[in-house]
Amino acid sequence: MPQTITIENILTAQQLIGNYVKATPVVESSLLNQLLGHQIIFKVECMQRTGSFKLRGASHMLAQLKKQGKLPKQILANSSGNHAQAVALAARLFGVQAKIFSTKSISAVKAAATQYYGAELLLFASREEADEQVELAAQHPDAVWVPPFNHPYIIAGQGTAALEALQQIGPVDGVFAPCGGGGLLSGTYIASRALCPTAEVVGAEPLAANDGANSLREGKIIRLKQAPDTLADGAATPAVGSYTFPILQQLDGFYEVDEGKIAYWTQWLQHLLKIHVEPTSAMSMEAVVHWLKNKTEKQKVLVILSGGNIDQQKMLKIWQNDYLQQLPSLPPDLKS
């Protein structure tokens, strides 16, 4: 297992997972491009199997274990979200059992999807209890824990989304991805730096769950003090990890996005792209428009749309106010 993750690790991951993941499309909106005066290209991991990029990391970890003859009988994961479904499908694809340690508050639709892929779902009263129990279960010799982000194989797997996108669209000026635990963003950084060294790589995080921004400011990993309340549930992770943090420290920019702007961009991306984009993914657009206002030349930007799994309560919250009344534009302080 590599301690420093390189583009070679991501290229290897791409080869290993080719039969298990979809090559997802890239799309753009001519109206959005006209309104902003730049070219914004979206990598649509919403269309990935299980509805998010998470299958890339999970299937890469299993492919590596298989290659090393270490495929366990059972894999374990603690998640109530996109990672649970990804691990469940990865297990089925590699012919192993999956046990998902989740909480009783998991939404019915996510529970159904996890079970549809054949995984056993264990429900606990709290996230802490689920985390404790998965740790205990992982001590069994026939079981392997698939962590959600803080592992070189996971990071390299997630990096294949940006790698694939840059292979599809060629060089860009900026690359944007959301930050939860930092797995996707770290992989995106490594792939982008290698394929397109002059591109700036920028992260986005909910202001309501800004452990990443705080950690970058303090120069050490800071945990959230309590469970955050944010539309961007894929970026609500309490802390970044020991593998991801040093990579995140090399980013060219990092933006904290308030809940109103997260809802705003979710509405607009769903409307403009006709894609069921989740808030965690749409959030990056607020970083894009702030980053763009310093640019005098027309920029070509890649935005990694991480996923499209949204429960009913969240859809109601997203659409509570009518943000479609306010057309997208660059932030006002640049307007002449």
Added chain:
Amino acid sequence: MPQTITIENILTAQQLIGNYVKATPVVESSLLNQLLGHQIIFKVECMQRTGSFKLRGASHMLAQLKKQGKLPKQILANSSGNHAQAVALAARLFGVQAKIFSTKSISAVKAAATQYYGAELLLFASREEADEQVELAAQHPDAVWVPPFNHPYIIAGQGTAALEALQQIGPVDGVFAPCGGGGLLSGTYIASRALCPTAEVVGAEPLAANDGANSLREGKIIRLKQAPDTLADGAATPAVGSYTFPILQQLDGFYEVDEGKIAYWTQWLQHLLKIHVEPTSAMSMEAVVHWLKNKTEKQKVLVILSGGNIDQQKMLKIWQNDYLQQLPSLPPDLKS
């Protein structure tokens, strides 16, 4: 102008509009296929330029006029919805002016899109007034009215969606499309009968705007007595037309769908396909599951998803209840 529309007219339309419309993708959901035990393939006109199939008919009409050396200075349309945007873009693509006669209740986002394409938007107090005014304006020698559905060129243009889909996926057992004025459904019928004579072609309509079903029952065109209240605004047309009705009479089935089921399938298709499907499009799925319950062999079904333009108020209504708690299945009376 043909009085009887044939597959040759649709093939001609396909050739003429090839440079103006997108070839849209077809997608399916493995979970939905497993739950229903059949193969459901979706033609995604949500991804068409302007967000709906309507550009096919509008651009076909202009292409025909151009071919005949009759391209006017100005084209006119009365619509507050998908047809308005389609006519606006078609005008720009053919280098003519467009005037859209709409009502003051048009949503801001649809008004903005129509104007973005360069059309002049005229707002009236009522739909009746807009319709009267467009009729007057159409008497001008330099202007041509582009009707929303009841015209052979429009019907042939709309038929290219099903034609293109059947070229993409080969023969099927059933083809489903929604019915407003019947332009899309009529074109779908003609294309499907020709390319795939054994396929049944079936329409779906909101129960709350069931002028089509009433007309088919009575054997003559029946108008809605008042403006309907339905999520499926694309199918709220007060009556089918003189060209579409005789074609609709040849359909193999026609289903009326209640508002709860329209919301149910809109939620599920957005969730499963990760596409921003509008209620008018999702409605067809209720017809599909009722049609499927009589089938003993595995069926391959094509569903034309007509568009993806949804304003904020409609999104709130769609997501008011949590239908994602109830997994899709065939109607209960078939369950063993």
